[in-house]
Amino acid sequence: QQQVRQSSQSLTVWEGETAILNCSYENSAFDYFPWYQQFPGEGPALLIAIRSVSDKKEDGRFTIFFNKREKNLSLHIKDSQPGDSATYFCAASEGGSGYNKLTFGKGTVLLVSP
Amino acid sequence: NAGVIQTPRHKVTGKGQEATLWCEPISGHSAVFWYRQTIVQGLEFLTYFRNQAPIDDSGMPKERFSAQMPNQSHSTLKIQSTQPQDSAVYLCASSLDQDTQYFGPGTRLLVL
Numbered sequence: 001q002q003q004v005r006q007s008s009q010s011l012t013v014w015e016g017e018t019a020i021l022n023c024s025y026e027n028s029a030f031d032y033f034p035w036y037q038q039f040p041g042e043g044p045a046l047l048i049a050i051r052s053v054s055d056k057k058e059d060g061r062f063t064i065f066f067n068k069r070e071k072n073l074s075l076h077i078k079d080s081q082p083g084d085s086a087t088y089f090c091a092a093s094e095g096g097s098g099y100n101k102l103t104f105g106k107g108t109v110l111l112v113s114p
Numbered sequence: 115n116a117g118v119i120q121t122p123r124h125k126v127t128g129k130g131q132e133a134t135l136w137c138e139p140i141s142g143h144s145a146v147f148w149y150r151q152t153i154v155q156g157l158e159f160l161t162y163f164r165n166q167a168p169i170d171d172s173g174m175p176k177e178r179f180s181a182q183m184p185n186q187s188h189s190t191l192k193i194q195s196t197q198p199q200d201s202a203v204y205l206c207a208s209s210l211d212q213d214t215q216y217f218g219p220g221t222r223l224l225v226l
Contacts, residue, residue, distance in 0.1 A: 032213050043118070043205050043217035044157070089157065099145040099164055099212055101173070104157035 003027050004092050006105035014113050019080045021108045023090030024072040030092035032100070035064065035075050038087045038107075047088070048075070080112040116140070118218030120206050126224045127196050135191045135221045139208030146189045147215055148181055151203040160204075163189060196225045 007022040023033075031052040036044035050057040050064040050073070057064045066073040077084055087107045093100035119138040127133050139146050148160040161171040163183040174181065178196075183189040193200055203222050207215040 034213070034215075036217075041219070043207075043219045045217065046214060049213065091157075093213070099147075099162065099169070099209055101147065101159040101162060101170060102149075102157075102215060103159070106156045 002105070003103050004090055004105040006090050006108050008108050009106070010109040010111070012111045012113060013080050015080060015082060017080055019077040019084070019110055019112070021075040021088050021090070021110065022072065023074065023105055025092050026071070027092070027094070028071070029094045031095040032093045033064070033066065033073055034091050034102070036089040036091060038089065044089055077110075082112050082114050085110055085112050118206055118208050118216055120218040120221050122221060123219060124222045126226065128226055129197060130195050133193045133196050133223055135204050135223070137189045137191070137206030137218060138187060139189070139206070140210070140216060143208035143210045145209040146183060147207040147209070148189070148191050149205045149207065151205055151220070157205070160191070198225045201225045
């Protein structure tokens with residue numbers, strides 16, 4: 001059973017549009033949700049993250065909307081650029097003290113067409 | 115400031131051989147994580163260390179896989195008697211705080 005699920009394997013948008021990537025999770029103990037961006041041949045890079053006490057986190061063109069009751073979240077990429085074409089991973093970790101391992105979704109491949 | 119360094123970037127081994135993968139965390143980071151990435155399974159947690167001590171190895175296959183962190187500047191993941199199903203990208207990440215993990219570029223392992 002997948003604990004973190006990304007609803008789309010792939011998504012294509014036009015340059016300038018808003019790309020919306022969706023994610024849901026099963027484990028109620030998850031309280032930290034980072035999104036990672038990965039380009040071919042590279043490791044994942046942290047893009048933006050949110051804690052479960054918040055319902056929105058914004059950083060430039062990237063916004064996370066979080067719904068704790070529904071156990072889902074989405075990443076909005078405003079004014080998408082061809083350089084945003086990459087694979088995006090939704091991840092989650094549990095709270096508590098110490099460091100926590102990340103549980104990843106399978107990823108969404110985003111293609112931004114010029 | 116260099117990021118997480120992983121060596122080698124690519125490794126090809128024959129079935130049954132041993133493979134050792136190296137990770138150098140970001141200086142000052144006290145936690146090191148290992149993950150494995152495949153097309154089918156995606157990104158999977160393997161194990162992690164905090165202040166060089168093994169904390170959680172719940173994702174490690176019980177046989178043939180082992181990880182160590184002999185000092186704060188490097189960690190190794192060793193796979194004995196490699197099998198074709200071990201072919202994957204092995205990713206190392208380090209962390210300074212409880213949340214943010216910084217990933218290296220990965221080692222692409224191919225077992226023939």
